[in-house]
Amino acid sequence: xxxxxxxxxxxxxxxxxxxxxxxxxxxxxxxxxxxxxxxxxxxxxxxxxxxxxxxxxxxxxxxxxxxxxxxxxxxxxxxxxxxxxxxxxxxxxxxxxxxxxxxxxxxxxxxxxxxxxxxxxxxxxxxxxxxxxxxxxxxxxxxxxxxxxxxxxxxxxxxxxxxxxxxxxxxxxxxxxxxxxxxxxxxxxxxxxxxxxxxxxxxxxxxxxxxxxxxxxxxxxxxxxxxxxxxx
Amino acid sequence: xxxxxxxxxxxxxxxxxxxxxxxxxxxxxxxxxxxxxxxxxxxxxxxxxxxxxxxxxxxxxxxxxxxxxxxxxxxxxxxxxxxxxxxxxxxxxxxxxxxxxxxxxxxxxxxxxxxxxxxxxxxxxxxxxxxxxxxxxxxxxxxxxxxxxxxxxxxxxxxxxxxxxxxxxxxxxxxxxxxxxxxxxxxxxxxxxxxxxxxxxxxxxxxxxxxxxxxxxxxxxxxxxxxxxxxx
Numbered sequence: 001x002x003x004x005x006x007x008x009x010x011x012x013x014x015x016x017x018x019x020x021x022x023x024x025x026x027x028x029x030x031x032x033x034x035x036x037x038x039x040x041x042x043x044x045x046x047x048x049x050x051x052x053x054x055x056x057x058x059x060x061x062x063x064x065x066x067x068x069x070x071x072x073x074x075x076x077x078x079x080x081x082x083x084x085x086x087x088x089x090x091x092x093x094x095x096x097x098x099x100x101x102x103x104x105x106x107x108x109x110x111x112x113x114x115x116x117x118x119x120x121x122x123x124x125x126x127x128x129x130x131x132x133x134x135x136x137x138x139x140x141x142x143x144x145x146x147x148x149x150x151x152x153x154x155x156x157x158x159x160x161x162x163x164x165x166x167x168x169x170x171x172x173x174x175x176x177x178x179x180x181x182x183x184x185x186x187x188x189x190x191x192x193x194x195x196x197x198x199x200x201x202x203x204x205x206x207x208x209x210x211x212x213x214x215x216x217x218x219x220x221x222x223x224x225x226x227x228x229x230x231x232x
Numbered sequence: 233x234x235x236x237x238x239x240x241x242x243x244x245x246x247x248x249x250x251x252x253x254x255x256x257x258x259x260x261x262x263x264x265x266x267x268x269x270x271x272x273x274x275x276x277x278x279x280x281x282x283x284x285x286x287x288x289x290x291x292x293x294x295x296x297x298x299x300x301x302x303x304x305x306x307x308x309x310x311x312x313x314x315x316x317x318x319x320x321x322x323x324x325x326x327x328x329x330x331x332x333x334x335x336x337x338x339x340x341x342x343x344x345x346x347x348x349x350x351x352x353x354x355x356x357x358x359x360x361x362x363x364x365x366x367x368x369x370x371x372x373x374x375x376x377x378x379x380x381x382x383x384x385x386x387x388x389x390x391x392x393x394x395x396x397x398x399x400x401x402x403x404x405x406x407x408x409x410x411x412x413x414x415x416x417x418x419x420x421x422x423x424x425x426x427x428x429x430x431x432x433x434x435x436x437x438x439x440x441x442x443x444x445x446x447x448x449x450x451x452x453x454x455x456x457x458x459x460x461x462x463x464x
Contacts (some may be wrong), residue, residue: 048382049382050319050323050326050380051376051379051380052326053330053333053373053376062319063318063319063322065322065323065326066326067325067326067329067330069301069329070322070325070326070329073305073322073325074318074322086295086306087282087294087295090295090297090305090306091282091297093299093302093305094282094284094297094298094299094302097299097301097302098285098299101285101336104336108340108344112340112345112357112361113345113357113360113361113364114360114364116364116368117364125344125345125360128345128357129344129345129346132345132346132347132348132349136348141285144283144285147283148282148283150280150281
């Protein structure tokens with residue numbers, strides 16, 4: 001059974017958290033919207049039951065599942081991408097939701113007052129929001145993930161889960177958007193920076209990283225504006 | 233078995249989404265932080281495994297579960313507050329996550345650039361963010377929930393779930409923060425306004441609404457500032 005995976009073309013975006021889990025898990029999927037040029041909004045509006053609010057969503061003909069962390073909990077359960085005991089299931093989901101919270105905050109640094117307007121129309125507000133995010137929020141989150149990992153190799157223990165691959169995407173995104181800040185913080189949070197490297201080296205992801213399915217960050221959630229990284 | 237439910241004292245906040253589900257489900261819980269004055273941050277920092285990033289969280293001695301939508305999925309599964317088939321489980325969770333997205337956006341209207349600073353220090357930015365939220369975002373969300381409900385009595389069919397009680401909290405919060413706007417929209421979205429009334433009338437919630445456990449909205453996520461509701 002192949003999943004249709006719907007997301008905006010051209011950017012990794014929130015879809016990347018799902019995509020990397022599909023790839024790491026060796027789960028067959030077809031990238032819709034990006035590869036075939038299908039109209040994402042038209043497809044969304046075609047669902048009469050369990051409609052998504054926005055992409056990403058999965059559709060296998062029987063199930064239509066949206067909301068990034070929710071899709072991942074489903075995949076985790078069905079394809080063994082997370083522990084299967086109660087504690088492990090909800091712990092993995094909890095971490096993923098916090099990862100998505102950081103992601104939303106990272107987005108809001110460049111679009112703090114109007115998500116549908118241009119960055120240039122909210123640069124002053126963005127500068128202020130980015131300063132708070134950079135100085136206060138990133139350290140808080142890195143501290144949390146350090147504690148969450150504890151002395152383990154992976155968040156759930158001895159095997160990677162979708163929270164680990166999601167964390168990889170988050171760290172990569174933060175590093176894209178705030179490279180100067182992340183370098184400055186790397187010495188204070190060695191555990192999570194080592195974890196980022198560990199996931200980057202997973203054999204299950206080698207083919208994906210080398211493929212053209214793996215897009216660079218660009219004009220999506222995680223954006224690089226030097227002035228938001230504390231320069232100038 | 234009684235749950236310890238940890239949340240900030242004095243406000244409904246994000247905790248309210250969990251609290252109303254506990255109440256509607258007749259699930260025994262002890263309100264920590266609010267009732268006993270226990271130190272929420274100190275307790276958080278005491279967890280060595282599966283630490284919460286922030287309240288709310290549940291703790292029953294064996295499990296510590298944080299993230300509002302995650303707590304609710306757990307309660308839904310364990311206490312029958314959601315459908316138990318795969319489609320129904322993930323649909324309910326999907327809706328709840330969208331409810332939490334709207335909630336975060338509602339919060340960010342009064343704190344668009346610095347969540348740790350005063351509203352008075354970001355009034356101009358707030359006014360702009362609130363205009364976008366009020367004019368563009370609320371209608372989009374009400375439209376989505378109208379479609380999500382379809383012709384059914386409840387989001388999951390013929391019985392309420394935690395997504396319905398969560399939706400009630402969301403509508404009540406929006407109505408507290410944007411009363412003028414919500415009245416103006418009520419004629420365009422009769423399905424969801426009727427649904428709000430339906431949940432308000434659930435017999436399972438009558439005692440709760442009459443109790444002093446049910447706090448009014450105040451200085452939390454949903455705040456009433458007339459200027460953010462389009463006045464003046």
